[in-house]
Amino acid sequence: MIDVKFAAPSLPQDGALGLLMAEGEGLTGLAAKADEATGGAIARAIAAAEFTGKEGSSVTILAPGANFGRVVVAGLGKMADLTDRKLEEAGGALAVGLARAPAAAIAADALTPGRAALLGYGAVLRSYRFDVYRTKQKPEDLPKLASLSILTEHPETATGSYAPLQAAARGAYLARDLASEPANVLTPAEMARRLGTLTEHGLKVEVLGPEELGKLGFGAMLGVAQGSHNPPRMVILRWDGGKNGEAPLAFIGKGVTFDTGGISIKPAGGMEDMKWDMAGAAAVAGLMTTLALRRARVNAVGLVGLVENMPGGNAQRPGDVVKSHSGQTIEVLNTDAEGRLVLADVLWYAQAKFEPKLMVDLATLTGAIIVGLGHEHAGLFSNDDNLAGRLLEAGLASGEKLWRLPMGPEYDKQLKSDIADMKNITGRPGSSITAAQFLARFVNGKPWAHLDIAGTAWATKDLPTVPKGATAFGVRLLDRFVAASYEG
Amino acid sequence: MHLRLTDTPSAPRILPDAGLTEPEEHLPDLLRTPLDGAASATRAWRRYPAIALDVRDLSPDQAARFVAEAAQGAFRFDALRTRPEEEPHRLATLEVVSTDPAFRAQWPALEAEIEGADFARRLVVEPSNRLTPATFLAHLDPLRRAGVAIEAIGASALREQGFGGLLAVGGGSVHPPVLIVLRWAGRTAPVALVGKGITFDTGGVCVKPADRMWDMRADMAGAAACAGAMLALARRRSPCGAIAVLAVAENALGGGAYRPGDVIRSFAGRSVEVVDTDAEGRLVLMDALAFAARERPAAILDAATLTGAAVVALGHARAALFANDDALARAVAAAGEASGERLWRLPIGARHREDLESAIADLRHCVPGRGQPDACHAAAFLREFVGDVPWAHIDMAGTDLAVLPDGGTGGPTGFGVRLFDRVMRDRFEAAA
Incomplete structure (x- = not known):
């Protein structure tokens, strides 16, 4: 992770420099001084590139003079419309432009210290890489940027603002690492082992194996697990930063470390994507890490159900009936x-064991959510309008956007089974909704929200603060949600 | 479909019931049905030339929805049949039973909408x-x-x-x-x-x-x-x-x-x-x-x-x-x-x-x-x-x-x- 520091605004004498420009405004403050030092070369280059400061645009100028190797100017859009999110995106754009320099400075003298910190946050989020398995990378192909100095009038205040953002970035990095790992490495046991190391940040970690899960009667989860040679785990992460004895917030993640589909096997094309079918669990781990790192004043518990869904001699069959931890029976048709x-089992357990204030689950659950919404919004389902409203707000603020979809008895009734309490699939029409209705049957009156992140957990192209690959969708959203509503 | 607003039923009655999930048929003159079951109720009773929809217990909007869905269930397209079915569709009239002035005020609009539908x-x-x-x-x-x-x-x-x-x-x-x-x-x-x-x-x-x-x-x-x-x-x-x-x-x-x-x-x-x-x-x-x-x-x-x-x-x-x-x-x-x-x-x-x-x-x-x-x-x-x-x-x-x-x-x-x-x-x- 890039080391981000904040320093007083004086013009660097050399190196790489990042500048900001609002639409319709010229270079001001330190940026104007840099332009002056280069004899107007920056302004000339901007004019030649027809750069106007539009948001999402940037221009890179090589060796403009005054010993600067590289100057990158990022557009902010109209100053009156500037949001925190746009500053994060500008930070991301600067990180890309400055990546070839080992160290760089960004002039943020026109921004409040809190907003200056957002530039560093965006830069760090955008600079993530997963290079664990590259053995032949040439040094010249690697980004060099290791330290970033953000120039602001109040460096100490900015440093304070940056601390919780860095915590969220570290949580996101963890979630991206986990989702990026191939499934032969990241088995349920290995993921549980890695989550066990989070005690170093102050989380309490409990791991339950197949025997304990069997004793608890996790028939639904164990049915999924039984085809694989890699046995399942449930991991419980606790952060007790709030009042002693206060009911926690519960976050539940789907952690299918690889999903072949089982006996109802998936087509081969695109099956490799199923290594990140544990992105919901990864996001829960990232969120809990974030809360611990920033010492959040809240009680929270994260629960992840880790299994591998494989075909095999002992695999669950279509038509099997399983008994869930709640006692309800399920006919597994697919x-x-x-x-x-x-x-189903983890949700029920979370309620019975922790009596949480509310539950939010994250899951790469249905292909139908991609057909419904695409890749810009995750699906939001909830039994509580207030909770849904606050999640929608946190989504807009964090840039991890949600779109609510309907629920109701007309969808629930499609789950009727001929021989059990319910079946686990319906026809394709409305199938993200009927999946949510299925989960709702394992919610015992608690305020609950379900985020279907199948369309947002993985980016197929670079985004402003997310490089192509695992997005860690949910970490920043839920960190924002917790901070905005539960730490007052 | 002929629609008629009345305050007393003169045909076998379909009665919406918010508490039901399945219809209950009491032959020959009463069918209690869930609020969203109007279309299947009229389909089930298509052998009667007239049916009374008793919407007296419903709010005006609920009643309008119920009647509109009943009309949908009663829809029939026989222009292309050349010989009668074994179980013919006789349903031609829907009586709508209501005494609610608010519903009665909406009636002309509902009639026009059902004709349009x-x-x-x-x-x-x-x-x-x-x-x-x-x-x-x-x-x-x-x-x-x-x-x-x-x-x-x-x-x-x-x-x-x-x-x-x-x-x-x-x-x-x-x-x-x-x-x-x-x-x-x-x-x-x-x-x-x-x-x-x-x-x-x-x-x-x-x-x-x-x-x-x-x-x-x-x-x-x-x-x-x-x-x-x-x-x-x-x-x-x-x-x-x-x-x-x-x-x-x-x-x-x-x-x-x-x-x-x-x-x-x-x-x-x-x-x-x-x-x-x-x-x-x-x-x-x-x-x-x-x-x-x-x-x-x-x-x-x-x-x-x-x-x-x-x-x-x-x-x-x-x-x-x-x-x-x-x-x-x-x-x-x-x-x-x-x-x-x-x-x-x-x-x-x-x-x-x-x-x-x-x-x-x-x-x-x-x-x-x-x-x-x-x-x-x-x-x-x-x-x-x-x-x-x-x-x-x-x-x-x-x-x-x-x-x-x-x-x-x-x-x-x-x-x-x-x-x-x-x-x-x-x-x-x-x-x-």
Whole structure:
């Protein structure tokens, strides 16, 4: 992770420099001084590139003079419309432009210290890489940027503002690492082992293996797990930063470390994406890490159900009936609708064990959510309008956007089974909604929200603060949600 | 269907009961049914020539929904049978039992809406060898008699005026396309209704699979909803001006069919790259929407059986709603709840619009590959053709036909007629 520091605004004498420009305004403050030092070369380059300061645009100028190797100017859009999110995106754009320099400075003298910190946050989020398995990378192909100095009038205040943002970035990095790992490495046991190391940040970690889960009667989750040689785990992460004895917030993640579909096997094309079918669990781990790192004044518990869904001699069959931890029976008509089976048991357990204030689950649950919404919004389902409203707000503020979809008895009734309490699939019409209805049957009156992140957990192209690959969707959203509503 | 408002029932009674989930039949004269069970109740009792709907315990909106759904269940299309069925359908009269003055005040509007919905259902159920772009106009006679002005822009005029989308889609069929314009003069700037009227959709060169292709005779249900809503407006002498633009074509396979990769020029003058000829609805709508926008309407509402993606997203219980105007979207969604023709808004995101960039034209009309958010893409595409007119788009691909308990499709619902009439009443007539 890039080391971000804040320093007083004096013009650097050399190196790489990042500048900001609002639309319709010229270079001001330090940026104007830098332009002056280069004899107007920066302004000339901006004019030649027809750069106007539009948001999402940037221009890179090589060796403009005054010993600067590289100057990158990022557009902010109209100053009157500037939001925190746009500053994060500008930070991301500067990080890309400055990546070839080992160290760089960004002139943020026109911004409040809190907003200056957002530039560093965006830069760090955008600079993530997963290079664990590259053995032949040439040094010249690697980004060099290791330290970033953000120039602001009040460096100490900015440093204070940056601390919780860095915590969220570290949480996001963890979630991206986990989702990026291949499934032969990241088995349920290995993921549980890695989550066990989070005690170093002050989290309490409990790991339950197949025997304990069997004793608890996790029949739905164990049915999914039984085809694989890699046995399941449930990991419970606790952060007790709030009042002693106060009911926690519960976050539940789907953690299918690889999803072949089981006996209802998936087509080969695109199956490699199923290594990140544990992105919900990864986001819960990232969120809990963030809360611990920033010493959040809240009690929270994260629960992840980790299984591998494999075909095999002992695999669950279509038509099997399993008994869930709640006691309700489920006819498994399609073994590829496994996420909801895992969540059913973990959701029920979370309520019975922790009596949480509310529950939010994250799951790469349905392909239908991609057909419904695409990749810009995750699906939001909830039994509580107030909770849904606050999640929608946190989504807009964090840039991890949600779109609410309907629920109701007309959808629930489609789950009727001929021989059990319910079946685990319906027809394709409305199938993200009926998946949510299935989960709702394992919610025992608590305020609950379900985020279907199948369309947002992985980016197929670079985004302003997310490089192509695992997005860690949910970490920043829920960190924002917790901070805005539960730490007052 | 004959409707009669009364305060005492004189026929076997259907009684809605909020507490029930399954109907309870007490032969021969009482059937208690769940609130949402009116259509199956009238279907079950079609042997009676008259049925009384006892809505005395319901609120006015609930009662209207119940009666409208009962009328849907009682809909029957026997024109093509040449000999009687073993269990004949005798149901011809629905008595509606109510003493509530508020409901009675709404009665004329409800009667007009049910007439409009029945009209739409008759259009939708017509097989595509009978209802072609050429014969569509003849089916609109009831509208003319009700005082709606009808204009048809035929193929040669469409060519002169540059309706490239409608002409491309209709090019594969021996029945050339037509743009039908219905006008109801009112005291206000008109509200424009725009309907997709594909009389049959083979998919064109990108032909559909054979299974369930027969349902594609209903691919003009959006146009039928607009026509039905115009009939309701005219019947109740709405003070509000309205114009309906029906884009009518057959998407057939043939030597004159348009191809994937073609670039066509829309009525609005923009070039559009064709990706999949089975995404034809948005191409006829782009021309109809641009035509409607030129009339400077107060708002545009369009209805179309547009995308399978809308069905995947929302199932059959709600149609998808898209809009470029939040206030209009809220009003349309509220009318959906009130009328029982329910909607759910879906987003048009920046990414959806970006996905429509074409390498050689102003935009492409859909995005290749499976699993695309095609309803959102279609809405992002259509939005390009309405200019700055407040606009709402109803993707009703999942609600045009009734869904049977076995998952198959049943008769036409008439979806959209009561929705649009309710929007007119609640949002636009107050201002007229």
